[in-house]
Amino acid sequence: MKFCYCPDCKDLGPTAWYRRKECKLCGKDCQIITVPISAYGVTMYALSAIGAALVVCEVFAIDLGLGTWRLYLMFGSLILAMVFSGLETGRAIEVAKERVGRTL
Numbered sequence: 001m002k003f004c005y006c007p008d009c010k011d012l013g014p015t016a017w018y019r020r021k022e023c024k025l026c027g028k029d030c031q032i033i034t035v036p037i038s039a040y041g042v043t044m045y046a047l048s049a050i051g052a053a054l055v056v057c058e059v060f061a062i063d064l065g066l067g068t069w070r071l072y073l074m075f076g077s078l079i080l081a082m083v084f085s086g087l088e089t090g091r092a093i094e095v096a097k098e099r100v101g102r103t104l
């Protein structure tokens with residue numbers, strides 16, 4: 001995850017590669033803080049992949065022989081992916097804050 005930190009506004013927020021590296025408050029260039037993906041992030045991607053695969057099977061009416069379980073698995077994996085996505089974001093923000101604290 002990438003974060004944009006503005007030393008002037010003391011503003012730290014997540015940013016994306018396609019977004020311009022500018023502070024959303026003052027428009028000045030911000031400092032980019034990159035936090036590597038953790039186990040939470042990897043779990044999130046894995047669960048999203050499982051959820052997506054199950055949705056695809058559902059759309060194309062592919063029978064995995066799971067019966068009703070496929071629905072539990074589908075929603076379960078997608079909901080858990082959201083939970084892990086939240087955990088990953090929370091953790092990444094903490095790491096970014098720590099780095100900002102160190103560079104100040």
Ligand SMILES: [Zn+2]
Nearest residue numbers: 006009023026
């Ligand atoms: Zn700023």
